[in-house]
Amino acid sequence: MEETKRPLTTANFLKLVKAKFYDKRLFYRVIKNFMIQGGSGGGSVPAIKDELTPAFSNLQKTIAMANAGPNTGSSEIYINLVNNTYLDPNYTAFGTVISNFTVVQAIGVVPTSGSSGNPPDKPLTDVVMDSVRITLTPTAINNPDNPLHSIDIFPNPTSGSVFISSPESIENIFITDILDQPVSLPEARNGNTIDLSSFLPGIYLLHLRTAKGVEVKKVIRQ
Numbered sequence: 001m002e003e004t005k006r007p008l009t010t011a012n013f014l015k016l017v018k019a020k021f022y023d024k025r026l027f028y029r030v031i032k033n034f035m036i037q038g039g040s041g042g043g044s045v046p047a048i049k050d051e052l053t054p055a056f057s058n059l060q061k062t063i064a065m066a067n068a069g070p071n072t073g074s075s076e077i078y079i080n081l082v083n084n085t086y087l088d089p090n091y092t093a094f095g096t097v098i099s100n101f102t103v104v105q106a107i108g109v110v111p112t113s114g115s116s117g118n119p120p121d122k123p124l125t126d127v128v129m130d131s132v133r134i135t136l137t138p139t140a141i142n143n144p145d146n147p148l149h150s151i152d153i154f155p156n157p158t159s160g161s162v163f164i165s166s167p168e169s170i171e172n173i174f175i176t177d178i179l180d181q182p183v184s185l186p187e188a189r190n191g192n193t194i195d196l197s198s199f200l201p202g203i204y205l206l207h208l209r210t211a212k213g214v215e216v217k218k219v220i221r222q
Contacts, residue, residue: 005055006094009065009073012048013094014134016075021045022132027107029078029121036107037066037078038129045074051092058087061104063095081108100217102154130178130203151208157220164192168210178203196221 016022016039027038049071058064062080064087065073079097081104087093097104111124152165164170170192175183183204196204199221206217 005053006051006092008048009051009092009094012045012074013065013077016045017132017134020131021075022129025129027123027127027129028119030108030110030112030123030127031121032109033082035078035080035084036104036127037076038127039075039077041075043074047072047074050090051094052089054088056093058084058091058093061097061101062093063097064091064093067091079104081105100152100156102152103156103220106155106157151210151215151217153206153217153219156218157222158196159222160197161193161195162219164194164206164208166192166208166210168212170208170210172209174207174209176205176207178205180205 021041022039025039027036028040029037048065050065050067050073056062058080060080060083064078064080066076066078067073067090070090073092080093107127110127113120113122113124151168153162154165156162164173173194177183183199194206196219201221204219204221206219208215208217
């Protein structure tokens with residue numbers, strides 16, 4: 001989050017997250033090679049002023065505030081699938097996806113109603129934000145010695161196996177469901193590849209231990 005460059009937008013977003021506003025909200029608008037958009041509150045969230053200084057741009061992976069015109073942003077956000085810098089004069093970018101962008105990209109190619117749909121570009125199957133929470137990290141994310149965000153999992157979502165990409169050797173893997181209840185690790189593990197085809201569809205948490213500590217990654221079993 002860009003608290004110093006986008007203080008109003010960031011504070012508004014964090015306030016909504018703390019209130020669990022985004023839990024179970026939809027990414028209701030998906031446009032391939034453009035962006036995914038969601039978080040509508042139906043006018044229940046007061047509008048905030050735009051913050052359009054050129055300090056932060058609508059680059060790929062950035063999170064920005066959607067609006068219906070000048071100074072009308074409130075709760076709806078979008079994530080840029082590609083560089084959309086031409087949006088900078090009208091839309092406030094205020095954050096960046098720092099890990100698992102492959103999940104965002106997977107949402108970006110889900111089947112939609114298309115430009116002729118009603119409403120247009122709505123996913124044919126609901127894409128739901130399970131939960132949005134705030135995690136504070138005491139060290140900079142670009143610190144090469146920081147273990148946070150160093151592990152990636154793909155494909156995610158998956159209907160079968162996932163591969164764990166890690167600069168460190170994976171010493172141990174522990175899996176829980178979204179309620180943090182232990183789930184048996186499937187026997188079909190080959191190195192950093194795990195076969196999840198026997199799991200029921202849902203959201204699982206992979207607790208991955210390396211020499212630098214434990215990272216928790218969310219994986220979606222379709």
